[in-house]
Amino acid sequence: EEPSAGITDDTVKIGISGPLTGPVAALGAIADGVRTRTDPINVAGGVRMADGKTRKIELLVEDDGLDPQRTLTNVRKLVEREEVLAVVATAGTPNNQAIGRYINQRGIPNLFMYSGVHELAGPEWEIGFVPSFTTEAATFAKYLLDNKRQAKVALLYLNTETGQTFQAALESAISDSGVTIVAAQPVTSADPTVETQLSTLKASGADTLVVITGPRQGAEAVRFATESGWKPTTLISNIAASIASLKPAGLENAKGVITSQFLKQVNASMPGDDVGVKRYLADHAAAQSKFSTEDALGQSGYAIGDALVKVLESMKAPTREAMMEAARNLDHAQLDLLLPGITLTTKTGEDVYPIESLQLFQFDGAAYQPMGDVISFEGKTPRH
Amino acid sequence: MAVVAPAAEEGCPVLSVENVDVRFGGIQALKSVSLNVHMGEICGLIGPNGAGKTTLFNCITRLSTVATGTIRLNGQPIETLPPRQVIRSGIARTFQNLGIYVGMTVLENVMLGAHHISGGCFIDALVRPRHSWQREQEIERRCRDILADLGLEDVADVAAGSLPYATQKRMEIARALASRPTLLLLDEPAGGLTHGEVTEFGALVSRVREAYGVTVVLIEHHMGLVMSLCDRVEVFHLGRNLASGRPEEVRTNPAVINAYLGRSR
Amino acid sequence: MNGTRLFQSAPAALVTAVALCLPFLAPDFMLFEFSIAVCYGIAILGLNLLLGFSGQICLAQGALFGIGAYATAILNVNFGMDPIATLPFAAIITSLIGVLIGLPALRLQGLQLAIVTFGVASAFPQLLLKMDWITGGVTGLATDQPLAPKWFPGSQELWLYGLSLICAAISVFMLRRLLRGDTGRLMRALRDNPLIAESLGVNLTKARLAAFAASSALAGLGGGLFCILNGFISPQSFLPMKSIDILIGGIVGGITSMAGAFIGAVFIVFVPGWTTDINPALGGLIYGLCLIAMMMVARQGIAGLPIGRSLQALGGIFNKKDLSRVPGPLPGQLGGE
Amino acid sequence: MVLFFQLLIDGLASGAIYASLALALVLIFRATRIVNFGQGEMATLSAYCAWQLCEWGLPVALSFLIVGAASFLLGVFVFRAVIKPVSKAPVETIVVITLGLFVFFQSLCLWLWRADQRAFPAMFPSGGWDILGVRVTASALCILLVLLCLAATMGAIFRFTRLGLAMRASAYSSEKSLLVGIRVERMLMLGWGFAATIGFIAAVLVGPRLFLSPTMMLPILLYALASATLGGWDSPLGALVGGLIVGVAESLGATFLPFIGADLRVVIPIAVTLVILLVRPVGLFGSSTVVKV
Amino acid sequence: MNILTVRDLCAGYGATDVLHKVSFTVEQGSIVALLGANGAGKTTILRALSGLLPSRGLVEFGGTDLRQCSPARRVELGLAQIPQGRGTFGDFTVEENLAIGAYTINSKRQIKEDMERWYTAFPRLAERRRQQSGNLSGGEQQMLALARALMSRPKLLMCDEPSLGLAPAITEQIFEIFKSLNHDHGMTLLVVEQNADLTLQFAHTAYVLEAGDITVSGPASDLLRNEAVQQSYLGV
Ligand SMILES: Nc1ncnc2c1ncn2[C@@H]1O[C@H](COP(=O)(O)OP(=O)(O)OP(=O)(O)O)[C@@H](O)[C@H]1O
Ligand SMILES: Nc1ncnc2c1ncn2[C@@H]1O[C@H](COP(=O)(O)OP(=O)(O)OP(=O)(O)O)[C@@H](O)[C@H]1O
Ligand SMILES: [Mg+2]
Numbered sequence A: 001e002e003p004s005a006g007i008t009d010d011t012v013k014i015g016i017s018g019p020l021t022g023p024v025a026a027l028g029a030i031a032d033g034v035r036t037r038t039d040p041i042n043v044a045g046g047v048r049m050a051d052g053k054t055r056k057i058e059l060l061v062e063d064d065g066l067d068p069q070r071t072l073t074n075v076r077k078l079v080e081r082e083e084v085l086a087v088v089a090t091a092g093t094p095n096n097q098a099i100g101r102y103i104n105q106r107g108i109p110n111l112f113m114y115s116g117v118h119e120l121a122g123p124e125w126e127i128g129f130v131p132s133f134t135t136e137a138a139t140f141a142k143y144l145l146d147n148k149r150q151a152k153v154a155l156l157y158l159n160t161e162t163g164q165t166f167q168a169a170l171e172s173a174i175s176d177s178g179v180t181i182v183a184a185q186p187v188t189s190a191d192p193t194v195e196t197q198l199s200t201l202k203a204s205g206a207d208t209l210v211v212i213t214g215p216r217q218g219a220e221a222v223r224f225a226t227e228s229g230w231k232p233t234t235l236i237s238n239i240a241a242s243i244a245s246l247k248p249a250g251l252e253n254a255k256g257v258i259t260s261q262f263l264k265q266v267n268a269s270m271p272g273d274d275v276g277v278k279r280y281l282a283d284h285a286a287a288q289s290k291f292s293t294e295d296a297l298g299q300s301g302y303a304i305g306d307a308l309v310k311v312l313e314s315m316k317a318p319t320r321e322a323m324m325e326a327a328r329n330l331d332h333a334q335l336d337l338l339l340p341g342i343t344l345t346t347k348t349g350e351d352v353y354p355i356e357s358l359q360l361f362q363f364d365g366a367a368y369q370p371m372g373d374v375i376s377f378e379g380k381t382p383r384h
Numbered sequence B: 001m002a003v004v005a006p007a008a009e010e011g012c013p014v015l016s017v018e019n020v021d022v023r024f025g026g027i028q029a030l031k032s033v034s035l036n037v038h039m040g041e042i043c044g045l046i047g048p049n050g051a052g053k054t055t056l057f058n059c060i061t062r063l064s065t066v067a068t069g070t071i072r073l074n075g076q077p078i079e080t081l082p083p084r085q086v087i088r089s090g091i092a093r094t095f096q097n098l099g100i101y102v103g104m105t106v107l108e109n110v111m112l113g114a115h116h117i118s119g120g121c122f123i124d125a126l127v128r129p130r131h132s133w134q135r136e137q138e139i140e141r142r143c144r145d146i147l148a149d150l151g152l153e154d155v156a157d158v159a160a161g162s163l164p165y166a167t168q169k170r171m172e173i174a175r176a177l178a179s180r181p182t183l184l185l186l187d188e189p190a191g192g193l194t195h196g197e198v199t200e201f202g203a204l205v206s207r208v209r210e211a212y213g214v215t216v217v218l219i220e221h222h223m224g225l226v227m228s229l230c231d232r233v234e235v236f237h238l239g240r241n242l243a244s245g246r247p248e249e250v251r252t253n254p255a256v257i258n259a260y261l262g263r264s265r
Numbered sequence C: 001m002n003g004t005r006l007f008q009s010a011p012a013a014l015v016t017a018v019a020l021c022l023p024f025l026a027p028d029f030m031l032f033e034f035s036i037a038v039c040y041g042i043a044i045l046g047l048n049l050l051l052g053f054s055g056q057i058c059l060a061q062g063a064l065f066g067i068g069a070y071a072t073a074i075l076n077v078n079f080g081m082d083p084i085a086t087l088p089f090a091a092i093i094t095s096l097i098g099v100l101i102g103l104p105a106l107r108l109q110g111l112q113l114a115i116v117t118f119g120v121a122s123a124f125p126q127l128l129l130k131m132d133w134i135t136g137g138v139t140g141l142a143t144d145q146p147l148a149p150k151w152f153p154g155s156q157e158l159w160l161y162g163l164s165l166i167c168a169a170i171s172v173f174m175l176r177r178l179l180r181g182d183t184g185r186l187m188r189a190l191r192d193n194p195l196i197a198e199s200l201g202v203n204l205t206k207a208r209l210a211a212f213a214a215s216s217a218l219a220g221l222g223g224g225l226f227c228i229l230n231g232f233i234s235p236q237s238f239l240p241m242k243s244i245d246i247l248i249g250g251i252v253g254g255i256t257s258m259a260g261a262f263i264g265a266v267f268i269v270f271v272p273g274w275t276t277d278i279n280p281a282l283g284g285l286i287y288g289l290c291l292i293a294m295m296m297v298a299r300q301g302i303a304g305l306p307i308g309r310s311l312q313a314l315g316g317i318f319n320k321k322d323l324s325r326v327p328g329p330l331p332g333q334l335g336g337e
Numbered sequence D: 001m002v003l004f005f006q007l008l009i010d011g012l013a014s015g016a017i018y019a020s021l022a023l024a025l026v027l028i029f030r031a032t033r034i035v036n037f038g039q040g041e042m043a044t045l046s047a048y049c050a051w052q053l054c055e056w057g058l059p060v061a062l063s064f065l066i067v068g069a070a071s072f073l074l075g076v077f078v079f080r081a082v083i084k085p086v087s088k089a090p091v092e093t094i095v096v097i098t099l100g101l102f103v104f105f106q107s108l109c110l111w112l113w114r115a116d117q118r119a120f121p122a123m124f125p126s127g128g129w130d131i132l133g134v135r136v137t138a139s140a141l142c143i144l145l146v147l148l149c150l151a152a153t154m155g156a157i158f159r160f161t162r163l164g165l166a167m168r169a170s171a172y173s174s175e176k177s178l179l180v181g182i183r184v185e186r187m188l189m190l191g192w193g194f195a196a197t198i199g200f201i202a203a204v205l206v207g208p209r210l211f212l213s214p215t216m217m218l219p220i221l222l223y224a225l226a227s228a229t230l231g232g233w234d235s236p237l238g239a240l241v242g243g244l245i246v247g248v249a250e251s252l253g254a255t256f257l258p259f260i261g262a263d264l265r266v267v268i269p270i271a272v273t274l275v276i277l278l279v280r281p282v283g284l285f286g287s288s289t290v291v292k293v
Numbered sequence E: 001m002n003i004l005t006v007r008d009l010c011a012g013y014g015a016t017d018v019l020h021k022v023s024f025t026v027e028q029g030s031i032v033a034l035l036g037a038n039g040a041g042k043t044t045i046l047r048a049l050s051g052l053l054p055s056r057g058l059v060e061f062g063g064t065d066l067r068q069c070s071p072a073r074r075v076e077l078g079l080a081q082i083p084q085g086r087g088t089f090g091d092f093t094v095e096e097n098l099a100i101g102a103y104t105i106n107s108k109r110q111i112k113e114d115m116e117r118w119y120t121a122f123p124r125l126a127e128r129r130r131q132q133s134g135n136l137s138g139g140e141q142q143m144l145a146l147a148r149a150l151m152s153r154p155k156l157l158m159c160d161e162p163s164l165g166l167a168p169a170i171t172e173q174i175f176e177i178f179k180s181l182n183h184d185h186g187m188t189l190l191v192v193e194q195n196a197d198l199t200l201q202f203a204h205t206a207y208v209l210e211a212g213d214i215t216v217s218g219p220a221s222d223l224l225r226n227e228a229v230q231q232s233y234l235g236v
């Protein structure tokens, strides 16, 4: 077969467009995370792919400041000038939508988008990574149905596709049960504080607070819930739940907070003896990455890089089609940073969700402790 | 859009101000002031500093609001006109501290005076460029004529801001004339002129009155000019009418000497 | 007639020449980027008209740009209109909304107007989300892409680029008509001293709103084009920073220069990318420095640079006068006395 | 009813946050007639420096003192390096330069400390009181008090001291100020320095509540601008009152106006500002600039 | 003794020079008049002397070379100027204008005294103490500008058309004030005036500036009789 652009006998070019600058530059850690995985592999010689050749991964990163329009120009630049084989880890739902038509027309794989919404404009050529927000909603619902059947839920959600998808999914997951959503308040990333919303939620008489927001508002919510004497059961989305981001709210305030995770906990000072975490820490040191080892976004990036390597390894031909084929047929692929029991599984035409399991954790004031087993929605992720 | 100048009735003053009061917060700048100016006249308006002369001009051109009283132009009350209509009714003025556009050329400044005649309609400019272009040419020609009349043709294309003060004042008069006024209000036009220039200026005003058929109200502190030029002089003091009459009468009026002229004259 | 330094002058000639040569020099994706720059350039033209010539500042230009984009998208998606045919409507609709936004300008000037309009820009993305029944909310809207007709010899990108250039040419042409002669003069009078303008018979209300309308129409046209080029729009593209970017583009290019508008647009489209290319970690830092340095060197915008001026002197054989602009306080006392 | 009062209190608390940045903006505007869009970001940099010193083990008070002084120097430096050379340029030029400062300082913080949010050392006690079900936090109260003192002091300086008068004069017209013997440049420099210090104080006040991050001042910029405009740009006290009005209006409006709701709350500061300006074009405490012919 | 010596002063706006090597001196304790047609460059000279315009040539004031001095320093040395036209801080109250005029004075008592003194001389200003000076009438602003310049108790006061916009009575009063300041306090005055009659009557020395060059100079009484001067400046 004729090899596609971007792949030669010894290299494969991969592009990333992400926000390296601007107000959401935190997401730039994802690109860095991918690099953290690929750099050591290149040093070790490259990836051995299923066609028998070993290739180095050349990563090209472009900055889009999370502006969908710039994502499109970046991707075009990457594809047409740099001739990359595929783009990975594109952050933001609108951004992925903006490039949807282009990648579909051109047949460019858009792998492992960093977006919790998976049904986008380029269905043939894209695949997500992190669990859908519907999965997370289902996990939270399951927790409530199992442990707090009469819960009165107050929901603080980000007023973007993230929060809206989640809200819809949560509502349908708890329909016909004793759990009710008694109040919901949107927040936008431009809100200076969210106390107004929280006061309103508190006044609704809810006993459970579900928070689907960015880290800043998440931390604020956690602090408010305790300081105001409200003390509801707090469930907080994994995008806001990292210990580092809860720290400014006061870790003692965060005690008892429940979250769902798919990544392992990394504690650089106490690495433990998990092989995957150790490798991650070693790679992080080797690649001299800028983000902190505990940065969840960097870890996600690392996991995406890992997934990319898995896809490359199983590519039978040096073509984009083969790449997509490989990405669409992952079979219980294990990644270093995924929690034990969580794997990547996809199937062409049937299953477009790589990760469909989450595990609940509760914060004990110092670390997250697992609650029960991994909850799997393999093959039954609710669509929205 | 022609100048709307109501026909002057016989004997009726061009400008008549009756019992006008103006207040700025606690300060009463004009107290029941009256003034009549007749067709073709050059009426001098003098008075000590802060007597309210400029304020009266501002009332006539609607830049200040009249508390009570009426102002009529050719018998029509104008004290409720919107400010931009004033120039259309035939009143043009100059400003005490210069109201010119320093960044524009002299010609542009003068052409602005004719703005209310040419209209400046945006839609017109967009869809009938030729039409507005022709009008523009016509006005430019007229303005250049006025400039030539006032001896400003050499500086027509110079930025107004770089001209000497007196030239700027003269340009302001040219701008006022470009609006085809019936009534010309000049606020201290001779400030900063040398003696020679003042004489020249007096001649210019007389000439302008003849050539353009305007009635002039002139605020001035330069007694020589006022006495030689004006047909009639009105004196304000502390926001009230103090005296009025022919220049010689006013000059010898003890109240005026006391309040305004001082000892020497 | 004191011709205004507009199209004939040296920077303009240069910009035109470059724009026409580009298809032979730049690869397709670059042409696409330049087309995007042309969209912004049109919006910046509008801002120049408003800020540079009539002295009113509007920081909602990005929102108006967005309104144009959404007008095109909605007309295409909901009413099945051909995207290109929507452009005049985009301009008109935006112009009407622009007049609404301009209403406060009748009482407020300078800093206050800037902040109120910036508020509009900030609220715009949220409004788009709130009105999801028509704007598609967070999911955005995908439009048809006008394909190059069969007879067209070049690529799709070239076709779109040509389309942008035509829109730009029309905008420049219309703006020239507005800026010369009486209307141009009255806007400058308005800018330099509204009080005197009023006493000279200028209808401030009408003039201010007309300036807003014209400026918004240009923003709307640019926005519509933007939508066509991208084929997909979402609120994320019209954050308040977009308005600031457009302002930066306008000022960097030169606020009273038409060529400057396009130079500024190229600046805001390409420079942020270049600076991150120099060093991904320091991209923003370099961009910030770049902005500062740019303004310290080219105080009147790039189009006012000495190079521009000397070229202009060369071109002065064909050309007569500069549009005057008083250096000093921004319209409406944003600064000093 | 309890909710109403709670929201009122919340509004005052967030209003204090807006007011603190507004105060720095007003100060620099009063002293130099420039709106420094980078003010908040400069303050963020100072706050990071203070945090870093604390992390290195310096006592909080000492590091605040050091950084307070350093902020002054930062302001002076910025003035000398980028503002002074263009002091004769049109205002738009300076606007873009301050936007450049905004981008620069934000990126600098991002580069040095990355995007993660940090806990900023709190100066005030963290507790609060429950009054009939309405929660009043001690920190919010303290912030308000400090701001009130700051605003009053600043106002008094501008109004009654020679220094203040000279600063205002330099901002009004450099030429006329030179003619009365004011060293205009020094005054502008002082203005930048003081504004940077006040900015730092603002950051210290709000840091614990907003969490320290390179973009922490970004969301409040619009609100601060609205507050300053509402207050009239001329008066520090006006900025404070403006901030509180914006805060309360926002808090109540977002909850009790169903068609606005929390997602459109960003409309409120602008709507309030617009309404007040339409009634009183110079802002609540502003004095009108004289335009006379 | 000369308090001010100007030699070969060149200054202008942009590339073009308005002044072409102007030289003159002002004697300590004298009143010097500077006459000239419009646009001759009188204002330009004063602005150059105050340091508002870059200039070339020697300027010496009370033994100090002014070329090294900032405008503010010149004021401290005792060189004050009343600018032409609106010289006041329009946004400031009358009182604040006077206070800022005394910026270089450290004695509170002196400031208070001077303020009272000028309020007595110009009762109009006293009435308007708390009013924004931009709202004053043209003549009132001129009075204020004058009083403000005098607040700094200059050694050499340069007045650019002080009588501009003033009523005759007030003009006379101002010249009286000048005279007494000169006579009783030894203040030196450099007066640019169009009212040549009055000026030449009270000045000691006079210069005539034409197109950026001094063409006539001498004792004021001589100039009063000079025919050319009579023709263009005295309207005889
Ligand atoms: N906008 C205003 N606010 C307050 N007071 C004002 C205002 N305008 C004018 N005044 C006051 O009203 C009085 C009259 O002012 P006006 O300008 O009419 O005087 P004038 O007769 O023109 O004096 P001059 O000969 O000095 O120009 C003055 O005392 C002035 O202080
Ligand atoms: N800002 C400026 N830019 C350019 N040229 C200027 C500027 N100001 C003055 N000029 C020019 O400099 C020359 C001298 O002006 P100056 O103001 O010194 O004259 P003057 O003798 O004071 O006249 P006046 O009696 O009008 O005050 C004039 O020809 C004028 O055109
Ligand atoms: Mg007057």
Ligand SMILES: [Mg+2]
Pocket: B165, E042, E043, E044, E084, E160
């Ligand atoms: Mg002069």
